Amino acid sequence: MSEQENTPLIRRCDVAVVGGSAAGLAAALQIQRQNRAVIVIDSGEPRNAPAAHMHAYLGYDGAPPSELTGTGRSEVRRYGGEILNGRVNTVRRQDDRFLVEVGDVHVLARRVVAATGATDELPPIEGIADHWGDTVIHCPFCHGYEVRGQQIVQVITHPAGFHPAHLFTHLSDRLTLVIQDDLQIDGDEIAAFQAGGVEMVRGTVRRLVEGQDGGVVGVELADGARLAATAVVVTPPIHPRIEPFRELGLTTETHPIGIAEYVETDETGETSVSGLYAAGNLTGPAQQVLAAAADGSLVGAMVARDLAMEDLTAARRETAGEAEWNDRYSGDEVWSGSPNGTLVAEVASLSPGRALDIGAGEGGDARWLAEQGWNVTATDVADAGLRRLATNATVEGFSVRCLTVDANAAHAFGDDTYDLVSLFYSAIPRTGDDRAITNIMNAVAPGGTLLMVGHAPSEPNHGATDDDPADSPSHTFPWDRESFVGIDHLEAAVRAAPGWTVVASELRERPPGSSTHHHHSKDVVFRALRNRT
Numbered sequence: 031m032s033e034q035e036n037t038p039l040i041r042r043c044d045v046a047v048v049g050g051s052a053a054g055l056a057a058a059l060q061i062q063r064q065n066r067a068v069i070v071i072d073s074g075e076p077r078n079a080p081a082a083h084m085h086a087y088l089g090y091d092g093a094p095p096s097e098l099t100g101t102g103r104s105e106v107r108r109y110g111g112e113i114l115n116g117r118v119n120t121v122r123r124q125d126d127r128f129l130v131e132v133g134d135v136h137v138l139a140r141r142v143v144a145a146t147g148a149t150d151e152l153p154p155i156e157g158i159a160d161h162w163g164d165t166v167i168h169c170p171f172c173h174g175y176e177v178r179g180q181q182i183v184q185v186i187t188h189p190a191g192f193h194p195a196h197l198f199t200h201l202s203d204r205l206t207l208v209i210q211d212d213l214q215i216d217g218d219e220i221a222a223f224q225a226g227g228v229e230m231v232r233g234t235v236r237r238l239v240e241g242q243d244g245g246v247v248g249v250e251l252a253d254g255a256r257l258a259a260t261a262v263v264v265t266p267p268i269h270p271r272i273e274p275f276r277e278l279g280l281t282t283e284t285h286p287i288g289i290a291e292y293v294e295t296d297e298t299g300e301t302s303v304s305g306l307y308a309a310g311n312l313t314g315p316a317q318q319v320l321a322a323a324a325d326g327s328l329v330g331a332m333v334a335r336d337l338a339m340e341d342l343t344a345a346r347r348e349t350a351g352e353a354e355w356n357d358r359y360s361g362d363e364v365w366s367g368s369p370n371g372t373l374v375a376e377v378a379s380l381s382p383g384r385a386l387d388i389g390a391g392e393g394g395d396a397r398w399l400a401e402q403g404w405n406v407t408a409t410d411v412a413d414a415g416l417r418r419l420a421t422n423a424t425v426e427g428f429s430v431r432c433l434t435v436d437a438n439a440a441h442a443f444g445d446d447t448y449d450l451v452s453l454f455y456s457a458i459p460r461t462g463d464d465r466a467i468t469n470i471m472n473a474v475a476p477g478g479t480l481l482m483v484g485h486a487p488s489e490p491n492h493g494a495t496d497d498d499p500a501d502s503p504s505h506t507f508p509w510d511r512e513s514f515v516g517i518d519h520l521e522a523a524v525r526a527a528p529g530w531t532v533v534a535s536e537l538r539e540r541p542p543g544s545s546t547h548h549h550h551s552k553d554v555v556f557r558a559l560r561n562r563t
Contacts (some may be wrong), residue, residue, distance in 0.1 A: 038136050039508045042354035043067040045333055046130045046139035048118050048274060051076040051095075052319045053310025053326030054145030055102035060330030061143075062111035066337065067351060069139070070106060071132050071506075073117040077147045077311060078319065080163025086171055087320040098319065110438075110459030112513040116506030118146075118274040121306075128305065130274075135508045140340075141305050141333050144280075144293070145326060146271035148311040153187055153264055156237035157246075165246040166238075166262045170197035171318060177201065177261035183208060183249050184263035185235050190289040191265040192219055198263060199226055206257055208235055208249065231257065238262065265289060268315040278303045290315040298336070299329030307333055349436045351459065355412035359392060363418065369398035370454050371541035372483050372553050377402070383449030386473055388437060389456040393419030393430065400428040404450070409435040409443070411458075437466040437515075447475035453482045458515040466515050467523045474560045479533075480524070484517050486537055486552040517556045524558045533557040 045061050047054045050072025062068045078084060078095045085091055090098050103113050116132040121142060123129070130137040150168065152158050158166055167173040174197060181204045184195055192215075198205050206229045209215065223230060231251075239248040239256060248258045268290035272280050280303055282291040292315055299307045309329040310322035317325065341347055358364065373395050382403035387396040390408035392415040400406045400423075408430050410416050416432040423430050435442050437458045451474045458466045474480045517535075524530045534557040 038131075038134050040357075041069060041135060041137045041508060042357055043069045043112075043137060043139050044337055045069075045141045045143060046071065046121075046128065046137045047143045047145060048121070048130065049143075049145035049147060049271075049310070050074075050103070050113060051078075051099055051145065051147060051310070052102070052323040053147075053312075053329075054143065055099065055106055056323040056326035057143045057145060057307075057309055057330035057333070058106045058111050059102070059109070060327050061334045062106055062109040064334040064338070065349075066334060067354070068106070068111040069137055069510075070111065070113045071116055071118050071130065071137070072113060074115060077149070078163070081173070082164065084319050085173065085175065086318055087323075090319075095319070107460070107510070107513045108462040110461055110513055112510035114506055114508070114510060120277050121274050122277045128278075133506045135506045140337065141307065143299075143326075143329060143333060144272070144275055144301070144306060144308040144312055145310045146274065146312060148268045148270050148290075148315055150266040150268055152266050153185065153235075155185070155235050155249075155264075157240065158238060158262070158264070161238065161246055161262070165260070166264060168194070168264055168266060169318070170194050170201060174198065174201045180204065180260045181258050182206070182261045182263060183235075183257050183259035185249070186210065186265070187213065188265060188267075188289045189213070189215060189219075190287045192223075193287070194263065194265060195223070195228075199223070199228055203227075205229070206231060206259075208233055208251070208257070210234055268311075270312045270315070272312070275303070275306065278306060280306065285315060287316075298332035299325075300332070300336075349411060349439075351457070352412050352436070355391075355410070355457075356414040359412065359414035359418065363392060364415075365392050365394055367392070367394045367397070367422075369395050370483065372538070372555060373452060373454060373481070374398070375541045376481055376483075376555070376557060377450065380450060380479060383478075384447075384475070385450040385452065386443065386446075386448040388451065388453045388470065388473075389458065390419065390432075391415045393422070393432075395452065395454060396430050397422065397428060399450075400430050405429075407431045407433060407446070407448070409433045409437075411436050437469055439469075440465070442466070442469040443473040446473070447478065448473055449475055449478045451478065451480050455484060456482070456515065457509070459513060460515045460519060464515075464519065464523060467520055470520065471523065471527065471560075476560055476562045478560050480520075480556075480558045480560065482517050482520055482556045484554045486554055487511065517554050521556050521558075529561045529563075531559045531561060533559055 044066040045068045047058045047070040050070045058068045058070045119131045121130050127138045128142045178201045182202050183206045187210045208231050233251040235249045236252045241247040248256050283294050293308045293312045309326040385399050385404040385406045387408045390396045390410050396406045396408035413434040420432050
């Protein structure tokens, strides 16, 4: 889809969501369902990644965290939202927008939702990181039930550690509290646990003791003493991941529990930086996954409301993608003006008639069709490219009707039908109701041809190589293919509908004379015929 190679590509959207776990995806879903353009950037490092299961999430209790995020990604994509895999380096202001730098892709957004979560600073105990999220836990609500009745040792290095300890006393009658030697604690706190029969030890835990199977069987103190344990509880300091937003001036506050930091927001989720919102563990370090998702959903709604009010005041309403494509076609001519070689090859056997070029851009294909005698209507979601096409038509003397049309609009192409409907390397957001696909199919006249051509999915793009594939953490592919109408989606709809015959669905080398730069040398070609009766 990209005409730029090996240089930072600028993407535009209404909202960039930095962080694609529960809070970020919930925010994105709310905003995307308001017909906004949303791009989620995710580095694939959720806070709960070490955990095999998550708990107390209604409907997902016991499910792997990846199941929730996988479902969430699919739901965001269902409404045209995009998920880009990559790490945000920094977010800074650029005029009235935010510039989100993600390696070789830059995203310009009107608003940003920070949902980067937090990191847990594990105590310097040998072996603790190896068992974090499994035998070593921190939250009685997240994993306490799974260790009920076991021999639990809780390592208390901060007074805040006593808060979960109260709950663990009810989960097991075999709880031992190891209180760090130099920790000053309230005598009444100690007395309460002693009265409840909880064993307490003063000392410093040096390492975890593993059994022959590699599982934890105890902890060893600095003096060499050992305590039996099948589960270890720690209360680590929590640090919000705000590094990408420091250039904007975002700071953290100390949480009342004293062992965590958080980002302060107002009631809408907006931070002290205008236009920058935050959700999830950034703002509530003790949030479980369900609470983080709920927070993200609320913040997403507030962002959508903020944008709607701004647009209403400015009397502005741009469809998703319109601003991006207008911007990309506003400068020098992007494409060569030559037709796609696959179009030339596929149309050779057809008699000229009425043609609809969807996603025409600057109109190289539409122009060629007109020169072959076709009565051409060229459509695109943005009018910048179409204006260039109309100008060229006037100067060079060919005839093309140009229409600014969102393929996802209700009844987008009206009642007109065409002998040829073509889409080449299109970027039409896919929606849950597949409205664009319905519009495209309805535009084909009986006896007419539907032709869609796309890039080979397996081919690298925009600087990706075999050693640095598009989905690797070090490389950010600038488009989320799964968020757009693909040939597989269109083909499935055609095959399921009566009155269609599939003529071709295959991978082909691009014909001689086509643009075949080193990133794209093959096309996926889908061609179908709408039956006359």
